[in-house]
Amino acid sequence: MTAEHIAANQANWNERATLHAARDGSGYEVQQFIADRSALSEVVKFDLPLLGDITGKRAVHLQCHIGTDTLSLARLGAHVTGLDFSPHAVAEARQLVSETGDAVEFVQSDVRLAHEVLPNGAFDLVYTGIGALCWLPKIGEWAEVVAALLAPGGSLFIREGHPILWAMDETLNDDLHLRFNYFEHDEPLEWDDDESYVETSAPLQSTKTYEWNHSLGEIVTALITAGLRIDLLVEHDSVPWEALPGQMVERTESEWALAERSGVMPLTYTLRASKPL
Template sequence: MSEHGRSEHSLSEYAQANRANWDDRASAHADRGPHGYQVSHYIDDRAAISGVVRFDLPRLGSVEGLRVVHLQCHIGTDTLSLARLGAQVTGLDFSSVSIEEARRLVADTGDDVDFVVSDVYDATEVLTPGSFDLVYTGVGALCWLPRIQPWAAVVADLLAPGGSLFLREGHPILWSTDERLGDDLHLRFPYFEQQEPLEWDSDTTYVEARRPITATRTYEWNHSLGEIVTALIAAGLRIDLLVEHDSVPWEALPGQMVARPDGEFALAALDGVAPLSYTLRATKPASSPG
């Protein structure tokens, strides 16, 4: 078998393991009690929006009437939040269990959101290219993608001329930091995209869950900020905004962070030493007249 063949086979195995993990996480995160994503909040309060979406409202601007696709939408809390802001939203995720839970959630909340099951790289096979005013991607999505260039191409293909990508993500510096070492910031993992992924084995997730995760093995890839920006430019998009933040919406580095009133977590003693997340907006230029 060729080297290329071995690589493609390995990536398929990685994706299968990650999908099993996210299938397992989805049911844990969708708990109707005080655990997981606390989704009952969205059922009880029909005006509630997620902290991730709320954080970026000044940069997001009005989405009223926009056709939006939320890539890697998980159980749909950010997705329905965009719908509550007036957008016509479709959520896409490779986990069928995530999509089942997302559909169950909007059935309970009454929000009008469509959901489809697809790997993000295959999004243009299940969605009409050029039909979206906004492609939205939230925190913790890109690290599950082996290559950033084909992702950027998918984003560009989905957008209508004049449409935009809106991305809030963990900073690649954060993904390079070993969270298991709580005495300082320790850069231990690749900042740049690598051929082979980092392998993890853990029965926990990033929110409090009622039960341990059983599909424990996962594979992740980092992508540098320069690689992400360059890939989007190469796909024909114009970078309009890039803001680095000193916070993230979960306790990414246990023992080194403090909670803020807005639900974000920032470094305590080392506040401001490193960027922890970023917001990026990029636009697909409108077609030239005639």
């Protein structure tokens, strides 16, 4: 990852943070968390059956964006710190919890340096949500950070877009088309798009971004190499946005599945890993 890649991605996410935090019903519809102090994000609601009871756990949410999933973890009883590389996202997250009253701390940092700004071995839960790993050039670096942050006996929980989904060309809607790298490569994929993945009140101006894919095997192996034990790996046939436009149906209020080819490929996965005592 070069300084150019970092600067472009950060500029893009700074803009997204402001648009996603709008109070006009667009973006992440954050007003629902202010109006209803028991509301949970749809992402965390989906995670609940596999996440389990997190009451009293010391948790860190890596790549937390504007904090809607982060405050949802706090509402489930965890003591939560959120971390993101975007200063605008951290500012919006802090503003949001100041309005909701949720006790969440937010820290600005590149996730690859999280172990340098947060106490090592201090967290019972490392949580990462949808659309995070594709912004990281080396999955091994991330796995080492996760292992450093976890206390002995602590767990990683992640639900993420499946790498086979990231390898699909979403611009072709006549069928499923594998077009991009499934495996990790040094050179990123370059994108230029003025739209976000949720409805926003204005187009993006910082449109260029850079992403990297990591195979499921590379992710699992990186965590094992970092000293963690894989406890659960579940693949899902739905994803919380219309990832392949024109080929999906809305299954629930927040989950989309393939229409004609339902079940032919995984769209997301949930992985739990733990640090041995």
